[in-house]
Amino acid sequence: MLKTVRKGEWFHIIVPKEWEGTTVDGIFRQVWEAPKKLTHHFRTENKVLADGSRINWNLPLTPGTTLQIQLFEDEDPQVIPNYYDIDILFEDDHVLVINKPPFMNTHPNNPLTESNTLINAASFYLQSKGELRNIRQIHRLDRNTTGTILFAKHALAGAILDKMLEKRDIKRTYIAAVHGLFRQKKGTINKPIGRDRHHPTKRRISPTGQEAITHYQLLKDDKNKQLSYVKCWLETGRTHQIRVHLSHLGHPIVGDTLYGGQPVVIRQALHAAKMEFSHPLTKEKLVCHAPIIDQLDIFKNIDIYSI
DSSP states (O other): OOOEEEETTEEEEEOOGGGTTOOHHHIIIIISOOOHHHHHHHHHTTOEEETTEEOOTTSOOOTTOEEEEEOOOOOOOSSOOOOOOOEEEEEOSSEEEEEEOSSOOSSOSSTTTOOOSHHHHHHHHHHHTTOOOOOEEOOOOOTTOEEEEEEESSHHHHHHHHHHHHTTOSEEEEEEEEESOOSSSEEEEEOOEEEOTTSSSOEEEOTTSBOOEEEEEEEEEETTTTEEEEEEEESSOOTTHHHHHHHHTTOOBTTOGGGTOOOSSSSOOEEEEEEEEEOTTTOOEEEEEOOOTTOOGGGTTOOGGGO
């Protein structure tokens, strides 16, 4: 874990031993894998200093040097801030993990007119604390799926987290209640997913679709009700991935009427229960568990913190 501290608009990092001989350019491009445009912005705007002075981006760094990066300038929010009482699972100067409620979209389709989404609520929350941030969504959840969702508070954290998500370095574990009893207690579903041309929002297994890989493990079952409880974790992040894959196995999610589930609960019984990742800048190991906000009865005997 790196030694860091915030001082006003500046983020200070004590250069660690493992960065010895690496240039600032190398930190941005190889260590953080930041986009060229963002790296260029930090370089040309003199937003990186060393021990309080301008730095040559191409000279090797010395361990113990204080690297200062201007990360916390005020920004104009790109969405309409709107109050909603959100459940914060983790927060620091760089990232925000929220427990998403049901029946709420992650982001607006039209940022100029819509304001009833989670990112609007997150923007309001930050403004209420005096943080003027263009908050950045790292991934999404379906409208009726609940649980952990990750946001970045500034562009550099967002870029690093985007790359981590692409490299599958952010682990998201879901729980689902499904119809039927599993023959296998664990397995992997590797079936490509594409659009269903007969339905505007539905997805389906398609040989021409995008790669989609879901791992699952049985947690418990209810033979009397013919229900199973599984945890799933993803290697890819396709739209409706878990819903499509479990339905393909013959185990549609309870309440997911779009993919064959019976409407015995008021929403699809799918919850993003846990998120694990290394902090994009401090490298602290983070694990966030999300309690089920709406107390969906079908999950009442599942211990979220044991997932």
